[in-house]
Amino acid sequence: MFKKILIANRGEIALRVMRSCREMGIEVVAVYSDADRTAPHVLFADEAYHIGPAPSTESYLNHAKILEVAQSSGAEAIHPGYGFLSENTDFASEVEKAGITFIGPPAEAIKTMGDKTMARQSMLRTDVPVVPGTEEPIDDLEQALSIAKRIGFPVLIKAAGGGGGKGMRIVESAEAFNDAVGKAQRESGSAFGDDRVYIEKYLEKPHHIEFQILADQHGNVIHLNERECSIQRRYQKVIEESPSPFIHDELRQRMGQAAVETARSCHYVGAGTVEFLVDKHKQFYFLEMNTRLQVEHPVTEMVTGYDLVAEQIRIAAGEVLSISQSQVQSMGHAVECRIYAEDASQDFAPSTGNIVMLQIPDGAGTRFDGAIRQGMTITPYYDPMLGKLICWASDRESALNRCERALREFYIGGIETTIQFCRAVIDHPQFRSGTYDTHFYSLYKDSLHDQLKASNEETLLVAGATLYHHQKRISHGTHSSESTVENPSKWRSNQQGRKT
Numbered sequence: 001m002f003k004k005i006l007i008a009n010r011g012e013i014a015l016r017v018m019r020s021c022r023e024m025g026i027e028v029v030a031v032y033s034d035a036d037r038t039a040p041h042v043l044f045a046d047e048a049y050h051i052g053p054a055p056s057t058e059s060y061l062n063h064a065k066i067l068e069v070a071q072s073s074g075a076e077a078i079h080p081g082y083g084f085l086s087e088n089t090d091f092a093s094e095v096e097k098a099g100i101t102f103i104g105p106p107a108e109a110i111k112t113m114g115d116k117t118m119a120r121q122s123m124l125r126t127d128v129p130v131v132p133g134t135e136e137p138i139d140d141l142e143q144a145l146s147i148a149k150r151i152g153f154p155v156l157i158k159a160a161g162g163g164g165g166k167g168m169r170i171v172e173s174a175e176a177f178n179d180a181v182g183k184a185q186r187e188s189g190s191a192f193g194d195d196r197v198y199i200e201k202y203l204e205k206p207h208h209i210e211f212q213i214l215a216d217q218h219g220n221v222i223h224l225n226e227r228e229c230s231i232q233r234r235y236q237k238v239i240e241e242s243p244s245p246f247i248h249d250e251l252r253q254r255m256g257q258a259a260v261e262t263a264r265s266c267h268y269v270g271a272g273t274v275e276f277l278v279d280k281h282k283q284f285y286f287l288e289m290n291t292r293l294q295v296e297h298p299v300t301e302m303v304t305g306y307d308l309v310a311e312q313i314r315i316a317a318g319e320v321l322s323i324s325q326s327q328v329q330s331m332g333h334a335v336e337c338r339i340y341a342e343d344a345s346q347d348f349a350p351s352t353g354n355i356v357m358l359q360i361p362d363g364a365g366t367r368f369d370g371a372i373r374q375g376m377t378i379t380p381y382y383d384p385m386l387g388k389l390i391c392w393a394s395d396r397e398s399a400l401n402r403c404e405r406a407l408r409e410f411y412i413g414g415i416e417t418t419i420q421f422c423r424a425v426i427d428h429p430q431f432r433s434g435t436y437d438t439h440f441y442s443l444y445k446d447s448l449h450d451q452l453k454a455s456n457e458e459t460l461l462v463a464g465a466t467l468y469h470h471q472k473r474i475s476h477g478t479h480s481s482e483s484t485v486e487n488p489s490k491w492r493s494n495q496q497g498r499k500t
Ligand code: MV4
Pocket: 131, 156, 163, 164, 165, 200, 201, 202, 203, 204, 206, 207, 208, 229, 230, 231, 232, 235, 277, 438, 439
């Protein structure tokens, strides 16, 4: 087993990885930018090294500097977390060339799955159903149009180099086709430095359901069931849950098998996620594979009981998977709410500033994966996600009730957050009923925002009323701080006067 691991990341995911390392007796090395000199991940680590200015292109994305720190600190492996260098083929190869273990899949698997057309081609050689569409990026408009006509409109134009919805365009008719391809190519070019686009059949009201997989270096591959991720806003996930309220056991087993087959097809090693779209007839299609640990991995940890980061590390160290498929069981229900430093009432504009007050929920079945503390400043340099609240209970309704309770306990003062927005979703009848698909947010946007406005006003009213009451108690001399031995507080006399 490794003795020391460098974590090439920041924020909640850096802490998440460090926690598993520490439980495994592994020392952790942090790296940090100018903006993160006193960040939680720096204070948590055994050693921390400065790697550059605040912009991530000059720090957390600086391959050479990170490798240099790994070598000088004697780290035997690098965990990239998610985002930043986690899906960078060049970085993964450079790490391995330097004789350091990259805690993630082989560079070749990252490359295959990172190119969405290459991934589709590779998947077409398997039995896994793929969304109908083109195998190659569009290079001939006329040929592409005839394919689009054969698939049938509406079609979707997607970026080959992207994923996650950027550069995506719905085309309703042949007349709009050429124009849309041009726009999608320009958008993809500026977003990914790669203007190749391809076509997929546009599925109506699909569910986004992804499967967690684990693969070791010895050819063992298992899946750890699914996460339902259909609650998204502009392709940004808001809430995830497991099990999915939409699929039944037989479908779960077939999709799990397909996820395992996907991992095998690209000789995958490590933890990965296979994304599927499931249509209203419960037909599923391969969408893409994410070759990293995902933000929402705790949902799977809560229902299966496994530590996915520990599994990643054991796999990277060459161990044989200690979990067999038949051992994997899903127990109860888990829900995750992503808490962003964003103002939901201002079109989710990023909110920066000082966290002046902080109350993190806890209690039974309540987990918060974050990296925030009172007094710290949220800067505009990095992803605005502050952390994730994950609640577990024995059934879906109890898990949602618990989540609601925890969100009510949650208070972050000084910046705007999506805490109340998550509450509006959790409380929404359509979400509660479990019958929702990827159109949930656009469909219920107005009612969610009305609810949000009402709960913000309620918070202000409660704060005002509390203040008023507090003042009145002080002026009437019944405040607890004014009680003495001779003049005990009402609370005490009430207790003593109580019959037992
Ligand atoms: C689709 C689709 C319908 N048909 N692909 C959006 C983000 C990207 N990861 C994939 N996305 C979609 N791809 C086909 N062929 C609908 C979506 C989609 C969506 C997916 C997941 C969650 C929310 C969504 C909202 C709108 C559209």
